[in-house]
Amino acid sequence: MTTASASSDRLAIAARDLVKTYRGDVRALDGLSFSVSPGAVFGLLGPNGAGKSTTVKILTTLSRPDAGGAEVAGIDVLRHPDRVRRAIGCVAQKSAVDAEATGRENLTLQGQLYGIGGRELRSRVGELLERFGLADAANRIARTYSGGMQRKLDIAMGLIHRPQVLFLDEPTTGLDPEARADMWAEISRLSGEGLTILLTTHYLEEADRLARWLAIVDRGRIVTEGTPEQLKSELRGDAIHVELAETNGHGQVRDALDRLVDVREVVLDGSSLRARVDSGAKAVPAVLAALESGGVKVASVTVARPSLDDVYLRHTGRSFSEADEGKESSR
Numbered sequence: 001m002t003t004a005s006a007s008s009d010r011l012a013i014a015a016r017d018l019v020k021t022y023r024g025d026v027r028a029l030d031g032l033s034f035s036v037s038p039g040a041v042f043g044l045l046g047p048n049g050a051g052k053s054t055t056v057k058i059l060t061t062l063s064r065p066d067a068g069g070a071e072v073a074g075i076d077v078l079r080h081p082d083r084v085r086r087a088i089g090c091v092a093q094k095s096a097v098d099a100e101a102t103g104r105e106n107l108t109l110q111g112q113l114y115g116i117g118g119r120e121l122r123s124r125v126g127e128l129l130e131r132f133g134l135a136d137a138a139n140r141i142a143r144t145y146s147g148g149m150q151r152k153l154d155i156a157m158g159l160i161h162r163p164q165v166l167f168l169d170e171p172t173t174g175l176d177p178e179a180r181a182d183m184w185a186e187i188s189r190l191s192g193e194g195l196t197i198l199l200t201t202h203y204l205e206e207a208d209r210l211a212r213w214l215a216i217v218d219r220g221r222i223v224t225e226g227t228p229e230q231l232k233s234e235l236r237g238d239a240i241h242v243e244l245a246e247t248n249g250h251g252q253v254r255d256a257l258d259r260l261v262d263v264r265e266v267v268l269d270g271s272s273l274r275a276r277v278d279s280g281a282k283a284v285p286a287v288l289a290a291l292e293s294g295g296v297k298v299a300s301v302t303v304a305r306p307s308l309d310d311v312y313l314r315h316t317g318r319s320f321s322e323a324d325e326g327k328e329s330s331r
């Protein structure tokens with residue numbers, strides 16, 4: 001899939017050792033590399049501030065790296081940015097839809113920007129309106145559209161010139177759960193049609209569902225990559241999550257658990273205690289007994305198969321939600 005050994009002319013995206021520093025001190029990208037095979041849905045998953053948007057900006061020619069290079073659709077982004085722009089579609093976090101124009105007008109204008117016109121453009125606009133279920137709303141101004149409809153119009157605009165690679169930067173941020181599920185189905189459908197999609201997200205569930213290949217980004221680097229299943233199966237055993245009745249007393253909790261050899265990778269965050277064990281069913285009674293004898297009150301306990309959150313924790317030492325809020329771990 002995304003092996004570095006694959007010949008670069010067969011790749012839809014190749015990013016090599018990208019470095020980008022803002023204002024001299026914020027190192028947004030710190031040697032980030034990955035590659036994407038044609039037709040794949042590739043997910044860049046990372047908490048806020050990890051460097052995902054900076055990566056997308058470089059690959060879509062909106063920003064230049066300080067070091068490193070990249071090709072998209074086999075074209076060098078630094079040497080031929082105009083050619084790259086014709087080969088890609090971009091759906092940025094911030095909508096490109098003109099709220100005062102109709103859906104049809106938005107698509108038509110977008111097509112004209114790419115030099116498409118006449119009958120070809122009318123037919124392409126009609127096709128996309130149908131394709132995204134917007135035909136009935138085509139002549140209404142976009143301000144009257146729901147959030148989900150506006151996002152679909154954004155994607156339709158990104159596809160007007162039949163790009164080979166589509167960049168979706170946080171495609172479901174701000175959507176309600178129903179619109180998000182609808183968008184997931186749409187993205188899966190696009191991928192089924194052979195389009196290469198690079199998707200950035202800070203939603204673990206979204207990455208798990210959509211990405212055929214996933215790279216986890218942390219502090220400007222890829223910390224691990226693989227299929228979501230591969231990444232989870234590398235983690236041995238189960239994850240246990242104990243909700244403590246109180247948020248303080250972390251020292252007491254650690255003392256109580258220190259005696260249990262089977263309990264690994266303990267992370268405490270407020271009232272939440274997470275750890276990895278070989279067998280959840282065996283470990284839970286021992287953990288509860290140890291906490292009780294240490295004077296720690298427990299509100300609830302759950303056991304789960306490894307999730308992408310656990311994968312992230314394993315590779316970065318922080319839980320995803322902690323990193324997403326920019327907090328430091330209490331380890």
Ligand code: ADP
Pocket residue numbers: 022023026027028046047048049050051052053054055
């Ligand atoms: P993500 O998309 O994963 O949330 P970004 O690529 O937006 O991450 O940001 C990576 C880091 O670079 C963050 O620390 C962010 O604050 C910083 N950053 C991004 N854009 C700028 C900018 N234009 N000026 C200064 N710092 C920036």
